[in-house]
């Protein structure tokens with residue numbers, strides 16, 4: 001049996017924060033604002049994984065009112081949700097995703113993101129697609145005020 005899930009996330013770009021996307025630190029003068037490390041891509045993937053099993057979303061499972069998630073490395077949360085999927089007797093088949101950012105350029109960091117995520121989810125880097133898009137200078141993302149991500153995850157019963 002296979003099940004599919006979709007995930008979406010957006011975080012505001014602000015000064016004085018590190019920019020971490022897909023578990024990789026990206027050189028930029030701004031970073032994403034959030035209770036955790038605000039890793040927009042990992043959050044979208046987590047929500048897609050949870051969605052595939054019709055579980056509660058990331059904000060319910062890891063509430064931003066809980067001090068223990070303050071500035072937490074989102075790859076730790078990803079690992080926890082993967083454990084949940086495994087406990088339910090599923091594995092991940094593949095992931096497709098988009099990072100939508102006007103700047104900086106994501107391309108140079110994507111191979112490292114794939115390696116990081118593949119390691120945690122026990123996948124090959126070939127099972128993970130990460131595409132970089134811009135908003136053609138339109139809306140909040142296009143005006144460099146925020147970065148968005150979408151993800152689709154297919155899971156399968158062992």
Ligand SMILES: [Zn+2]
Nearest residue numbers: 009038040043
């Ligand atoms: Zn988020």
